[in-house]
Amino acid sequence: MAKKKAIRDAYGEALVKFGKDNKDIVVLDADVAGSTKSGLFGAEYPERFFNVGIAEADMVSMAGGLSTTGKIPFVNTFASFLMLRGADPIRSSICYSNLNVKLAGAYAGLSDAYDGATHHALEDITFMRSMPNMTVISVCDPIETEKAVKAAIDLEGPVYLRLSRADMSYIYDEDYEFELGKGVTLSEGNDVTIMATGYMVHKALEAKEILKEKGIDARVVNIHTIKPIDKDLIIKCAEETGAIVTAEEHNIHGGFGGAVSEVLVENKPVPQEFVAVNDSFTESGDYEDLLDKYGLQARHIVDKVEKVLKRK
């Protein structure tokens, strides 16, 4: 079995690593530091770690204040609470004032599986990408997580980092050059492009193998930066393969698939199918079982590929 690592561990370790030399980095959490792994930073640099209690809006607004003094605050809680409880200061303080705050949404998608629908985050991409000035990043493996943390530190302005509770195998090695705003073609193919983000990148790679057996040559692209999205790559894939399937651990409305279709309809309209949660609330259960029930496994991607090819 391939080596795996929990994304939250990779994230927490990245904070510790980059916080060592960059003293401007400060970290906030709202009583879930043990879960988000921001507590790793807190253990190393307690003077730069603030646990504000169960008060997400306060935490986000505080981070805005901290950023105006030259600090680089990383704000941590579950993605669901960050987006919902933090929405007001995220919009009115952080984004409107264009503040240098990094919002780390832990446990995005269905990854907090057993906690159920209240703790699943399936609307965060929609919300975050509709905020002016916001950069939205969604990671697919432990290496990409570390590189994304570094990119967020280096970028001046608000960033949303979409993280996961899940263990993920390594897609990349240490040499991976992460470039904000640039998608990565993981596997070439000519019949169709599967564009995926986050954990769904793994499912897309799995789907490619199943499709190969069916004689379908699928291209697999990882889109880690959902905003600003890699327009050129999307147009290129549409031109070269003529059909797109998007895959995201998110509600079907307004998320990653929506971002891709916005580019397609304006530039190079080709058939597109969406692999996403079909506008429903979810439930408690085993993570992989949930992904299956809500249409987010490799077999669902295969179905959508076959469907889109008929429309080509």
Place this chain on the structure above:
Amino acid sequence: MVKKKKQELIQLSNKFRQRLVEQLHAIQTGHPGGSLSATEIITTLYYHTMNVSADKVDCENRDRFILSKGHAAPMLYLALAEKGYFPQEEIATLRQMDSILQGHPCKTSTPGVELSTGPLGLGLSAGIGMAMGERLSGRDTTVYVLLGDGEIQEGIVWEAAMTGAKFKVDNCIAIIDNNGVQLDGTTNEIMPMGSISEKWEAFGWNVIEIDGHDVEQIASALDEAKNTKGVPTVINAKTVKGKGISFMEGESMWHGKPISEEEYKQAMAELRSE
């Protein structure tokens, strides 16, 4: 406070009130009531207490002011213009297209505005964050946050109150413009607050009660707050909504109502006679 300074602050406050009435009358939009109750507080902060200068807008050692009750923006703009942050002529563009003066404070539009505000309740958390950042950086600066008494009905304010006490953020000073009136009526009608001072005390804050229209009391309370270490301070400033204009005083309808020609004449006559 020397007599000369006191006279200066009183005269400036009166001048700001007149300009406010002129301007809001001219544009037929904006919030007179909450600007008039905050006049002396904002004037004293900018012309007595705070270490700020328009020549050094981004100076590292400057004090910060956050107008958490963002609807009092016109009064903040008048103080900033008088300080020289932007030309006085800009005041006439308030709330109009392409203006640097938005309906509520906008950090990226207006020199001297430290944080965008408007949706009530967000300023104190941000002020505490700013103060903690300044402290971490070893700078001896103070952050002042002006809240409305209606505004503190927002739950996030009490989250911030807990945070301020936990982290002993004594370089963030909250001031409550306690004018007793909110948009829909008096605070007693809409959401009775009980004892505001006791509430803050219960949250671990040092509380100072003053008359929020007395510049000497404001100045000395701000000094006392600055010298209080180890706990954050809140100044509960009793004020009158619409202060200085008889028919506006204590009337919730003047939270945000256009000023008619007749009302304008009367208001200006009252202010000029002071």
